């Protein structure tokens with residue numbers, strides 16, 4: 001472990017010399033900027049930072065960072081990051097993925113990385129479309145989505161990524177969007193601090209194949225009434241003058257109400273640390289798509305043993321009990337005999 | 341054969357014997373065979389084993405499908421196979437008798453558990469009448485021993501209920517065979533005491549059953565003789581008995597030590613590879629990290645991630661898993677990171693024959709990826725050789741920054757043999773040679789790190805795990821510019837990179853030992869070219885052919901890709917080349933393509949190894965044909 005102070009850096013220090021090749025106007029640019037501007041504030045070192053990705057527009061991210069990076073194969077980034085994070089606990093491992101990468105081809109790896117709680121910060125850019133392959137619908141596209149592969153409209157029910165992550169026993173689950181740098185940075189900072197697998201869904205505009213997918217909730221003029229900020233310890237309220245709030249009905253159901261109708265004390269106070277994910281799950285079901293008031297912020301942040309540390313502890317225990325492995329003894333661990 | 345008088349029994353000496361233990365899957369035959377083998381190894385015999393069991397954990401009891409067998413050959417000289425035809429069959433039930441009678445030598449000895457030959461069991465095995473008294477076994481020497489009831493009787497005194505005691509009958513059989521072949525009893529008793537220390541009743545039952553079996557042989561008037569297979573003459577040294585999977589796991593640990601790299605295994609359970617995962621999971625004191633992944637893709641993916649971080653990344657699997665790993669192996673080819681992919685081959689295609697051996701993944705290992713994606717291949721030839729082969733796979737992977745496929749198979753994985761322990765201090769260390777500094781000067785004159793600058797000798801690129809300031813770099817599956825490693829779609833660059841990757845792998849041929857030819861007279865007319873687990877059968881078959889006056893040479897490949905540089909010249913020396921394989925001719929196709937030799941393929945794809953006799957007849961008929 002190094003004790004010398006981390007030398008101060010600026011955004012420029014975190015950008016690679018490679019030309020960024022996303023379409024002009026793509027939401028990925030603002031996410032990249034948010035990350036590059038946040039890192040100097042985190043007190044971390046470039047050489048100890050690794051971005052791992054799969055395949056997709058989002059997955060090009062590592063090439064634009066001046067850190068160590070691994071652009072791998074479609075969907076497998078969480079698995080690859082698991083091997084890296086468990087063998088190198090000294091590193092900061094980030095995973096950048098898309099909705100298709102993370103939830104379609106890589107769905108299995110994502111849920112298992114989350115349940116194991118391997119230390120990695122997963123940023124899933126959700127544009128509700130396959131960008132890189134030029135516009136097929138994705139597992140987060142709304143029903144009846146018309147794309148090249150669904151000319152008559154898609155017929156399958158989309159995943160709600162937050163519900164999915166919570167269902168997979170994730171210990172940190174959050175949502176943010178590409179139009180609000182400050183919110184992104186705050187959310188990424190929290191995710192990075194988390195000891196375990198942190199999952200962040202980032203609503204991201206693909207202006208070429210799914211333009212405006214989130215504008216009904218993230219547009220500057222509608223945000224206040226359509227985004228429901230989740231702040232730990234605070235009543236869940238939104239609206240221009242915070243006139244709306246969320247209440248929990250006696251049957252457990254969550255409902256959006258006028259605060260004036262129920263009184264301030266009736267408004268649900270957000271508790272991201274509740275051990276039971278039930279309420280967080282209910283919050284994730286508050287909206288069924290980016291055209292209804294939608295919660296953003298940290299849904300869940302709980303402590304659970306981190307996978308790599310548990311693995312390391314078993315090794316340390318074994319070495320303490322049996323001493324560091326002795327190869328000669330290993331080869332003689334069964335019955336042996338000597339021929340003169 | 342010498343005969344000595346002892347008590348009322350004669351003791352006869354044998355130079356070798358092949359025993360097959362067979363029973364229901366629940367009868368503990370693998371354990372019985374294992375213990376018989378262990379005491380034979382300690383006694384000093386050479387031996388070779390062949391566990392032969394069904395894929396189902398417990399197929400319906402008493403049926404032919406549920407028969408599990410363990411064959412072992414013990415000898416006073418160096419043997420190489422578990423024997424072509426068993427001399428002795430221990431049959432715990434009618435199904436075991438029926439399933440195995442066909443493979444025995446003429447006039448073989450049968451030791452049967454007569455208690456199990458009741459109407460119901462006979463019916464389940466498909467016997468219309470009882471073979472023990474219908475005369476159908478007249479050509480055999482049959483010993484009928486009521487093993488179940490004798491076991492129950494000795495266990496009763498210890499307070500073990502008959503139902504529980506019944507489960508110890510395999511120890512009775514073990515005891516009886518231990519007497520019949522004068523095996524030492526102490527190792528087995530000690531093993532029982534240790535293994536069942538926390539279950540005193542089971543310990544007592546098994547120990548009593550074992551002793552009762554031994555004494556039964558001694559005192560019953562049934563057997564006119566017992567046998568002795570004297571110790572073999574081994575080169576001096578310290579020995580242990582290993583199975584292929586155990587040796588392979590130990591080889592990986594040794595290689596991790598030799599390279600000074602922590603071992604990371606990403607794996608998904610699959611027969612017959614799981615025992616490597618099990619063995620490595622027990623060895624945490626060596627700093628081994630084992631990760632039971634969600635699937636094979638995650639297994640190999642995690643190993644690649646670990647390799648990126650500077651660990652020794654390994655993944656273990658069998659055929660169906662190798663299919664799933666293909667894309668990630670291609671990624672490792674492109675990333676040029678060290679990775680070892682272990683494939684314990686089994687019968688295919690698809691789920692195929694999970695517990696049986698085959699060598700049909702060679703071409704998959706060779707070509708089973710899209711694009712030009714060459715991967716070095718190393719193949720183990722005997723159970724103990726898996727140790728060395730694992731170290732060799734790691735050496736190549738680390739030195740050349742490449743995935744390496746290590747091929748073993750179900751027969752090597754579960755088979756066991758005595759192994760003279762190597763002096764681990766004398767194994768060549770492996771230098772990971774991590775990059776430490778910039779290796780290029782940028783346009784502006786400042787030193788920079790380029791991840792794809794190659795070593796001129798090996799053509800390997802630098803391995804630069806994260807953590808070193810100044811060496812930050814990005815790599816990925818997209819084609820990279822030669823040198824800088826930046827993404828490049830330039831046509832000429834792509835061809836250059838394809839050729840560089842191919843040349844790097846081809847160049848490994850200069851760094852592997854020449855293939856050795858065993859040509860005792862120096863003027864053999866026929867060369868048997870083998871690879872993998874057929875080693876024992878080929879050596880034994882060649883010996884037999886030579887004993888009949890044929891001039892036959894044998895070469896056995898360990899490096900399947902690239903081939904040793906002298907292979908072409910070796911093949912050209914022989915008029916006739918015979919390639920026995922447990923597939924439809926995969927190596928023969930490769931050598932035909934590579935060297936334009938008219939190699940004759942000799943195939944067997946039955947899930948069971950070649951017999952020495954089969955190799956011998958193949959040699960003879962080929963020599964006859966070409967004479």
Ligand SMILES: Cc1ncc(C[n+]2csc(CCOP(=O)(O)OP(=O)(O)O)c2C)c(N)n1
Nearest residue numbers: 055056057058074098099100101130131132
């Ligand atoms: C094994 C494999 N299958 C398919 C593809 C083709 N492919 C590349 S990216 C992609 C979808 C990407 O969608 P998403 O993850 O949402 O990323 P985006 O481009 O939208 O950022 C697909 C299907 C591939 N590269 N590899």
Ligand code: SF4
Nearest residue numbers: 023026057131206207
């Ligand atoms: S296709 Fe869409 S997601 Fe991809 S770069 Fe262009 S705008 Fe961005």
Ligand SMILES: [Mg+2]
Nearest residue numbers: 098099129131
């Ligand atoms: Mg997408």
